[in-house]
Every structure is written in structure tokens, then in C-alpha cells.
Amino acid sequence: MKAVGYSRSLPISDPAALTDLDIPEPTPGPHDLRVKVHAISVNPVDTKVRKRMAGENGQPRILGWDVAGTVEAAGERVTRFRPGDEVFYAGSLSRPGANAELHVVDARIVGRKPKTLSFAEAAAMPLTSLTAWELLFDRLGVTEDTTGTLLIVGGAGGVGSMLIQIARQLTGLTVVATASRKPTHDWCETLGAHHVVDHTRLAEELAPIGAPNFVAALTGSDTHFPTLAEALAPQGRIAIIDDPETLDATLLKRKSASLHWEFMFTRPMFETPDMARQGEILDRVADLVDEGKLRTTMRELLGLIDAKTLRAAHERLETGQTIGKLVLEGF
């Protein structure tokens, strides 16, 4: 089958950084689905893995953790899906990614694709929806009755674009998103942010709005953390998803504030007893899309799932300037 992958970690300007491959079809295990991949989207994790991890044991590495497709076969322990079902999911970082015609995934972390979206529009959503949902409800402990203020740093990125919508639609929180450019500012407003502030002048712009009770630090946490600790309300909560090299957690002591990590791959990587929650979250997201409460965050459909288009997508992501999600469709 067709796939896109690589053997050596190379800069994206090198044509061998991602190449077109012909690899054997995967076999599903008892809990797995084998999915015919129709569309995928790209995330910063693809570029990070490509830079840090070469292929192993002479095998190429296949990236891709955002999929919309059709179930082609199901393992004997699978009860929620059958061949022909349309699904969307992120998958697991400890298994091969989905930049291939057929992909195998544990059915417990799969959701039904929103009926009102195309495969391309649906492929934009799973990884960022799971991250945003887990961060808000499972890590920060927000409930649908929670009020107060949520600050989202990196509002126009993939995760921020879902978090703005989920917080606005499902909670009583006042949503403050950061954006430093006119197109990102406008995008955050379109998605429902009550206020948009510039992260290059964070302290000044937050002052008139007041201290946030919750902070989602999605991007640039290395530099923003001291300002966020200073701005946070006493007894507030902050959740981080990116990769700061260092972090001084003692800055939170005076306020009895708490620090949380969200890593979307924790449940599938460790096969936690509650890993099926990811399937439930995606089903709920699909319902909310079909009810018109959440929208796709696809901004651009770049073309076919091939090495040339994927290299272009990685190059765009590596700028750190993309808005919403970039999607590829078909082989």
C-alpha cells in the first residue's frame, strides 16, 4: 500500500525528509480497527517526531495522528464499530501513524465521524479536540457549571481553535484568547473568544480584564510562564501542553496555584483503564458538530497525501504561524 515516511531525521528542505513508500498492509489485533484513510491533518508532533526519531530496525517511520476514514475490518473484541462505519481519531504515538492507505488503531480511542462534515473537515479535529477537552475537563477540573475566566495562550493554533469553542459552548467561563496578528485575532473572535489579547504585551492587556482563574498555556510556555504565574488569580490553575525546557513551579506557591500537564497520548500510550474515554469524547464532539455547536478548524486543504504535499505541510507548521489546521486528502 501507499504510505509516506522516512528513515533518517533530516531538515524538511531535504527531499529525503519524507518520501513516498510502498509498505505491507497492517493486520488488526483483537481490539483494533483497520481503517481506510481518506484524510489526515498535520500537527506539531509530526515535525517533532520527524526531527527527533529516525526509523528503527531498518524500517521507515510513518507519521500522522489525525485521521478520518472508513472501517475496513474489525478485530474480534470490537463491539462499537463494523466495516463501513465512518470514523475519526488521533491514535497512539506508540504505534505507526496514519500517513498510509490503511491504518490500524485501537477501537476504544476512535469516535464516529461527524455526519455533517466531509472527511477532510473531520480529519482536522480529533487530536486537538482531545487535547482541549482533556485539558479543560480532566486536568483543570472545569465542569459545565464553572464560571470565572479562562486564558488561552496560542488561541489561533490547532488546540486553541478547539479550546475556544469548547469552553465557550460548554461552560460559563469568560474566554480570553491570545493572538498577535490581525488574521489570528479575527479567527479567535470568529470562534467565540470574549476577549482577544496580544501575547507580546500580555501583562498590560490582561490588566483591564482581570486575573484569570484558569490558564491554558499552549504555546511559548518557556517565555510566558513567569507572566502567567504573576497574572493568575489566587488558587488558580494552569495547564501546559508544549515543551518548556525549564519551569519554575515555585512561582505558584504564594498563590496556592496548581500546575497540570496535558498530554493527549497518555491514555493510549499507557493503555490506562479509562482509555475508552477518548472514544467517548470524540463521539460527544461529533454530536456537538452535528448540532451546530462546534465547527471544523480546517483552514486549508493542501492536496493529496503524498511526500511532496506533506513536506510542504511540515514546512508551514515549522514556522509556528499556522492558523487552525492544515489537511491532506486522498492518495
Ligand SMILES: NC(=O)c1ccc[n+]([C@@H]2O[C@H](COP(=O)([O-])OP(=O)(O)OC[C@H]3O[C@@H](n4cnc5c(N)ncnc54)[C@H](OP(=O)(O)O)[C@@H]3O)[C@@H](O)[C@H]2O)c1
Ligand atoms: N500535550 C499535548 O497533548 C499536545 C497536543 C497538541 C499540541 N501540543 C503542542 O502544543 C503546542 C501548540 O500546538 P498547536 O497545534 O496548537 O500549535 P500551532 O497550531 O502551531 O499554533 C500556531 C499559533 O501559535 C501562535 N503562537 C506562535 N508563537 C507564539 C507564542 N510565542 N506565544 C503565543 N502564541 C504563539 C500563533 O498565533 P499568533 O502569531 O497570533 O500568536 C499561531 O497561529 C505545540 O508545541 C504542540 O506540539 C501538545
